[in-house]
Amino acid sequence: MESSSDRARAFSLALGLHIGLLLLIWASASWILPRTDEAAAGEPVQATLQLSAADLRRAAQAVAAAKRAPPTPKPPEAPKPQPVPTPKPQVADTPPQVLPQERLDKPDTVDQQAVSKLAEQPADKPAPEEQEQKNRQAQVDLTEQQVRQRIAERRQQLRAQIEDIQQQRDAAAKHTRLEEQRLQQLADHRAAATPAPSRDPAPEAAPAGNRGVDAGLLARYKVAMLMTADGNWNHLGVPERTHCQVRFTQLTGGEVINVEFIACPYDVGGRETVDRALRKTPMPYAGYETVFVRQVTLDFCHPREECTP
Numbered sequence: 224m225e226s227s228s229d230r231a232r233a234f235s236l237a238l239g240l241h242i243g244l245l246l247l248i249w250a251s252a253s254w255i256l257p258r259t260d261e262a263a264a265g266e267p268v269q270a271t272l273q274l275s276a277a278d279l280r281r282a283a284q285a286v287a288a289a290k291r292a293p294p295t296p297k298p299p300e301a302p303k304p305q306p307v308p309t310p311k312p313q314v315a316d317t318p319p320q321v322l323p324q325e326r327l328d329k330p331d332t333v334d335q336q337a338v339s340k341l342a343e344q345p346a347d348k349p350a351p352e353e354q355e356q357k358n359r360q361a362q363v364d365l366t367e368q369q370v371r372q373r374i375a376e377r378r379q380q381l382r383a384q385i386e387d388i389q390q391q392r393d394a395a396a397k398h399t400r401l402e403e404q405r406l407q408q409l410a411d412h413r414a415a416a417t418p419a420p421s422r423d424p425a426p427e428a429a430p431a432g433n434r435g436v437d438a439g440l441l442a443r444y445k446v447a448m449l450m451t452a453d454g455n456w457n458h459l460g461v462p463e464r465t466h467c468q469v470r471f472t473q474l475t476g477g478e479v480i481n482v483e484f485i486a487c488p489y490d491v492g493g494r495e496t497v498d499r500a501l502r503k504t505p506m507p508y509a510g511y512e513t514v515f516v517r518q519v520t521l522d523f524c525h526p527r528e529e530c531t532p
Contacts, residue, residue, distance in 0.1 A: 236278050395459060405528055406450050441514040447507040449521055456500035458525045461493045466530065467523040469497060475515065477505030485520070497523050 467487035471479050479501045484494060500523075508515065524530030 233281070236281060239278070240282070395457070398459070399457075402456075402525070402527075403454060405526060406453050409527055410446055410450055440511065444507065444511040444514045444516075445519075447511070448519060451504065451506055452500050452521055452523070453525075453527060455503040456523065456525075457496055458493075458523075461489060461496060461525065463525060464529055465489070465524060467493070467497060468520060469501070469523065470518060470520045471501050472518050473506055474517075475508070477508040479506065487523075 465488060467489050468485040469487065470483045470485055472481040473479050482498050482501050484497075487494060487497070489497070506519075522530075
């Protein structure tokens with residue numbers, strides 16, 4: 224790019240060139256025109272145009288650059304107007320049909336099927352981005368539907384389990400009521416078989432040879448302990464009409480502290496039910512202090528009315 228000093232130098236060079244040309248024209252005009260008789264006094268004026276070698280070199284470069292510049296392209300000429308063709312009448316290759324076409328008995332179904340397929344196809348296909356978004360939304364909907372289905376299945380399973388447990392509880396409660404009724408009937412039967420005590424306020428003397436123990440009270444005490452054990456016994460899964468003899472040790476007040484199996488064919492689960500039945504509640508004690516026994520032997524069997532000899 225040209226600097227300000229280069230532009231100033233070019234301007235001064237052009238100005239000097241113009242002044243020189245003007246002086247040259249003036250000198251040539253004074254030489255060509257005829258001289259007048261009047262002449263100025265003194266020596267004639269002589270003027271010379273002095274140009275430096277650098278100024279001449281720059282002028283030559285400017286002329287050469289102007290010659291090397293590409294010529295200005297001429298604008299394209301407008302195309303000449305084409306002649307308008309004369310219209311010609313159209314002539315059909317085949318003559319027009321005079322009679323109508325006969326109706327076919329079996330129309331062609333191939334073209335009809337193709338037209339039906341084209342009609343079934345959607346007119347405007349969705350864009351790839353829109354189709355991808357629809358696919359994603361469909362996948363999300365499918366996932367949510369699967370999750371809801373799993374939750375519904377899980378709830379149904381839990382509901383079935385709860386109903387099964389409730390049925391088992393109802394069956395166990397019903398069985399417990401039946402056993403309580405049987406035990407009550409057995410106690411009533413044994414109480415009816417036991418002679419009623421005398422209404423005489425004087426205490427009845429104990430039979431001789433029994434160390435002063437009331438046999439009737441002792442029998443009722445054993446029946447009360449048997450009823451308590453049977454009432455606490457959950458014998459689900461224990462074989463029916465199978466006797467299991469146990470010996471337990473109790474403290475004063477009826478608390479059972481030790482259980483021993485004498486003759487019991489029950490498995491481990493059946494023996495655990497017997498042990499829990501004896502330890503669940505204290506054995507009867509109030510009213511039976513005089514016949515209290517630390518070690519008692521009982522026979523477990525159900526149903527009780529079928530196991531009684």
